[in-house]
Amino acid sequence: MRLVLNAVSKRYPGGVTALHDVTLDIGPGMFGLLGPNGAGKSTLMRVVATLLRPDSGSVHFGETDVLAAPGQLRQILGYLPQEFGFYPAVPVHETLAHFAALKGVAAAGRHDVVESLLARTNLLGVRSRPVGTLSGGMRQRLGVAIALSGNPQLLILDEPTAGLDPTERRRLYDVLLTMAAECVVLLSTHLVEDVYEYCPAMAILDQGQLAISGSPLAMVQALQGQVWQGPAGPAPAGTRALSVSYEAGVRMSRVLADHAPGAGWVPAAPTLDDVYFLHVGDRALT
Ligand SMILES: Nc1ncnc2c1ncn2[C@@H]1O[C@H](COP(=O)(O)OP(=O)(O)OP(=O)(O)O)[C@@H](O)[C@H]1O
Ligand SMILES: [Mg+2]
Numbered sequence: 001m002r003l004v005l006n007a008v009s010k011r012y013p014g015g016v017t018a019l020h021d022v023t024l025d026i027g028p029g030m031f032g033l034l035g036p037n038g039a040g041k042s043t044l045m046r047v048v049a050t051l052l053r054p055d056s057g058s059v060h061f062g063e064t065d066v067l068a069a070p071g072q073l074r075q076i077l078g079y080l081p082q083e084f085g086f087y088p089a090v091p092v093h094e095t096l097a098h099f100a101a102l103k104g105v106a107a108a109g110r111h112d113v114v115e116s117l118l119a120r121t122n123l124l125g126v127r128s129r130p131v132g133t134l135s136g137g138m139r140q141r142l143g144v145a146i147a148l149s150g151n152p153q154l155l156i157l158d159e160p161t162a163g164l165d166p167t168e169r170r171r172l173y174d175v176l177l178t179m180a181a182e183c184v185v186l187l188s189t190h191l192v193e194d195v196y197e198y199c200p201a202m203a204i205l206d207q208g209q210l211a212i213s214g215s216p217l218a219m220v221q222a223l224q225g226q227v228w229q230g231p232a233g234p235a236p237a238g239t240r241a242l243s244v245s246y247e248a249g250v251r252m253s254r255v256l257a258d259h260a261p262g263a264g265w266v267p268a269a270p271t272l273d274d275v276y277f278l279h280v281g282d283r284a285l286t
Pocket of ligand 2: 041042043082158
């Protein structure tokens with residue numbers, strides 16, 4: 001099944017246009033959403049998760065018209081919001097059982113489902129602890145476990161790796177890649193390298209608009225031979241500043257140019273960071 005957004009726009013009452021004419025076609029597998037703070041990633045996810053009605057445009061998941069039949073989508077949706085709260089005194093396993101029940105997991109099999117979710121998110125060791133006593137990363141993983149419950153066909157995760165240590169981050173991607181074999185996994189993150197590593201498809205949002213979408217590999221390959229690294233300072237004439245990088249503490253400039261910008265400049269292998277900074281325009285650090 002595919003998730004298809006067509007010309008989706010959303011303006012908040014305060015006057016901010018958080019989404020402007022966003023069209024995206026997302027197939028099964030992992031899809032990474034990148035973009036600066038305030039780009040509209042969470043707004044897009046809330047629209048798809050049926051928590052926010054767009055001003056115009058349409059959203060379809062397979063045959064389901066998401067805006068016309070939000071209840072239908074909710075039955076097959078797993079959603080991790082960027083921010084969420086729990087009742088702090090309730091133990092981890094009870095919290096998870098509660099949400100599993102809401103997702104329609106029958107009482108008979110619920111215990112096994114909860115145990116399996118706790119195992120997949122590495123929370124078995126803290127299963128009896130009140131949620132209020134968890135560390136930030138453990139809390140985040142409980143949020144992920146809730147999103148995974150009820151066998152969703154569409155999984156929307158808003159910065160799922162926020163606060164996770166490197167081991168838990170990899171463990172989470174292992175779980176998500178397994179899920180992605182049979183469902184659409186839409187995730188947002190600020191870790192550009194994670195998108196490169198784990199997502200065959202991605203998009204960059206900037207100021208509510210879709211800057212680019214497609215395969216990260218192809219985007220990086222398209223910059224082959226055009227990225228140069230040289231002395232810090234203003235970008236030389238005829239080049240486009242990408243960002244800065246550091247080598248052993250020495251600040252270097254990265255620019256985009258058809259040929260070597262001058263003495264002291266060396267070719268650099270393009271990365272998805274370069275693609276990102278090329279598309280977030282004046283938000284890049286130069
Ligand atoms: N409830 C709201 N009322 C008014 N404006 C809002 C509301 N929520 C978000 N915005 C604004 O909409 C824009 C997009 O916000 P959004 O949360 O979607 O960005 P984001 O890409 O998720 O950013 P971040 O990376 O910081 O999570 C921002 O300018 C934000 O200030
Ligand atoms: Mg957000």
